[in-house]
Amino acid sequence: MSEEPTEAASLVRTAYRAIREAVLERELLPGERVTVRPLTERLGISPTPVKAALAILEREGFLVARRHSGYFVAELSVADMRDIYELRSAVDILAARDVARTRPPELLGRLTDLVAGQHAALAANDVPRYAELDREFHALIWQGSANRRLLAIADLLGAQLQLGQNVTITVPGRPEASLDEHQEILDALRSGDTAAAEQATRRHVAQVIRALEAALPE
Secondary structure, three states: OOOOHHHHHHHHHHHHHHHHHHHHOOOOOOOOEEOHHHHHHHHOOOHHHHHHHHHHHHHOOOEEEEOOOEEEEOOOOHHHHHHHHHHHHHHHHHHHHHHHHHOOHHHHHHHHHHHHHHHHHHHOOOHHHHHHHHHHHHHHHHHOOOOOOHHHHHHHHHHHHHHHHHHHOOOOOHHHHHHHHHHHHHHHHHHOOHHHHHHHHHHHHHHHHHHHHHHOOO
8 A cells, every 4th residue: 555645745754854863963974975775774664755855955955966876965165154154144134123123021031041041051061052052042033033934944044054053163162252142132132222133143143154164164
């Protein structure tokens, strides 16, 4: 019996999430070949949804397809990451303006808690926890935007940005500097100053790009 369309789609989603997570968590390293058989054995599913998931991840930029060779984890250069972060800057600025304009108390409270959590994580030298809270901080600001299409764009960007974060978080002093920049953004959002929120966000992304330029090959 053939699989129902809904079941087939579910299997593709399962494969997609598992492979994307392996890339983001560096279980699959940049330049590494991604083959179907080990994935089917690991996930306990047929090759068809795995192949479909690989094709999606190739379109999203996580993998590259080489003719007659298959799929490989993307090796992102400074130019690649600069492109991604320039898009991120536009998304972040739009969302920050919206949050500064509306100043939703619950959202601002959660952002305050996230910044406090980041301080605690750095004090404990818990870099993975710090990175997780960093992503939550930006995702929460995105959620505060009135633009209904922003979240869909931000979701894809967010995953690709994690590839960059895996690099910048290893740059000495960068996590501490990033946290100061988060505080600056939060202060601007609290004050309702849309111009300050935009400037703080723009500076933050510019500093991330500089860190990537120092850590990645051109």
